[in-house]
Amino acid sequence: MTLREIAEILEADVVAGSDDLDVTIKNACSADMMSAVLYYHTPDSLLITGLTQPHVIRTAEIAGIKSIVFVLDKKPGADTIELARQKKIPILCTRFCMYTASGKLYEAGLPGCLFK
Amino acid sequence: MKLSNIVENLSLEVKTGENNLQNDVTGAYISDLLSDVMANGKEGNVWITLQTHLNIVAVSGLKNLAGIIIVNNRPVQEDVLQKAESEKVTIMSTPLPAFEIAGKLYQLLNG
Amino acid sequence: MDETTEGSFQIIGGNFGNAGEASMQLKSKLTELGVNEAIIRRAAIATFEAEMNVIIYAAAGRLHYYINRDKITIKIDDMGPGIENIELAMQEGYSTAPDWVREMGWGAGMGLPNMKKNSDEFRIDSVVGEGTTIEIVINLS
Numbered sequence A: 001m002t003l004r005e006i007a008e009i010l011e012a013d014v015v016a017g018s019d020d021l022d023v024t025i026k027n028a029c030s031a032d033m034m035s036a037v038l039y040y041h042t043p044d045s046l047l048i049t050g051l052t053q054p055h056v057i058r059t060a061e062i063a064g065i066k067s068i069v070f071v072l073d074k075k076p077g078a079d080t081i082e083l084a085r086q087k088k089i090p091i092l093c094t095r096f097c098m099y100t101a102s103g104k105l106y107e108a109g110l111p112g113c114l115f116k
Numbered sequence B: 001m002k003l004s005n006i007v008e009n010l011s012l013e014v015k016t017g018e019n020n021l022q023n024d025v026t027g028a029y030i031s032d033l034l035s036d037v038m039a040n041g042k043e044g045n046v047w048i049t050l051q052t053h054l055n056i057v058a059v060s061g062l063k064n065l066a067g068i069i070i071v072n073n074r075p076v077q078e079d080v081l082q083k084a085e086s087e088k089v090t091i092m093s094t095p096l097p098a099f100e101i102a103g104k105l106y107q108l109l110n111g
Numbered sequence C: 001m002d003e004t005t006e007g008s009f010q011i012i013g014g015n016f017g018n019a020g021e022a023s024m025q026l027k028s029k030l031t032e033l034g035v036n037e038a039i040i041r042r043a044a045i046a047t048f049e050a051e052m053n054v055i056i057y058a059a060a061g062r063l064h065y066y067i068n069r070d071k072i073t074i075k076i077d078d079m080g081p082g083i084e085n086i087e088l089a090m091q092e093g094y095s096t097a098p099d100w101v102r103e104m105g106w107g108a109g110m111g112l113p114n115m116k117k118n119s120d121e122f123r124i125d126s127v128v129g130e131g132t133t134i135e136i137v138i139n140l141s
């Protein structure tokens, strides 16, 4: 599934990386616990989370996460957006909660990250 | 939908609160942050989380949630299970990650 | 890569604003040296968890890395409270992280298991009241 399709399904605003919407996302991980992202991730994943601080971008960069969705209309700060641009990690913001966002993407055929 | 239907359909392991499975489920919420669930969780929601801290029991009780699904087969400490049992909070467990169990539940509740 | 490449970073306790900076710099260094991507990821994940523990639990610490043809060695030592029961700390899910840390998405009790999982050799040494030393070795060949 492309990031463009994901943005459409989630009716999301693209706040960083709007030129990179053609990348393919293989699976998704819904979490707020950063250690879990580091533990269970598979590369090329989408992270769906409720946290918007810069350390979330650093976690994504280190885990090899392709893109991040911030849920519940949370607006990331300028420092987070700047870091995401620098690291080339597109950021989407959706008004849906993590459960609804996960449900809609799963319904559209996106699988979850596998255990590793 | 009753919690027992969800347990059966999603093959959840019930760890505590067997007696509450007739509760009605109004929807679901995923979060690993206690304050987030306190602010946004709704009565009758099933809470999907990786969080296994003791305070999940209090949050579930205070918000009258239908139960907690612990994902990725994360180990739950004995003191948490005991507190849940005595507070009549249902803790369930699944090997699936949050995204997938949410996806399946979403289909079950909305399909 | 015949010679040893080495370097170090200071880590300041409580400094969430910069959290992950040392690990990202190590990652850039490994990328520069042409190390395989999967190995870089393992090194970065293990280092990041160790860096976070210094930020969360200690006053200050230092990360030192050595890279040669055979392996990457990462040492993180801190001036912190130390760990009383290492076996317990290593258990998945065990965490003494304060509430505010949990609200930031840390404190799942998976950091030490994550470091161990991603390293070929893992050593932890701790003295209560003095500090903790972690050594992570990842083989390159």
Ligand SMILES: Nc1ncnc2c1ncn2[C@@H]1O[C@H](COP(=O)(O)OP(=O)(O)O)[C@@H](O)[C@H]1O
Pocket (backbone or CB within 6 Å): A035, C049, C053, C054, C056, C057, C058, C078, C080, C081, C082, C083, C089, C090, C094, C095, C096, C097, C106, C107, C108, C109, C110, C111, C112, C113, C132
């Ligand atoms: N550098 C450290 N200094 C003091 N205590 C530590 C340190 N690293 C880990 N610990 C202790 O070990 C526990 C488990 O650590 P970890 O597996 O990283 O999980 P978490 O950081 O999520 O709690 C911590 O909660 C803490 O009590």
Ligand SMILES: [Mg+2]
Pocket (backbone or CB within 6 Å): C049, C052, C053, C107, C110, C111, C112
């Ligand atoms: Mg840790």
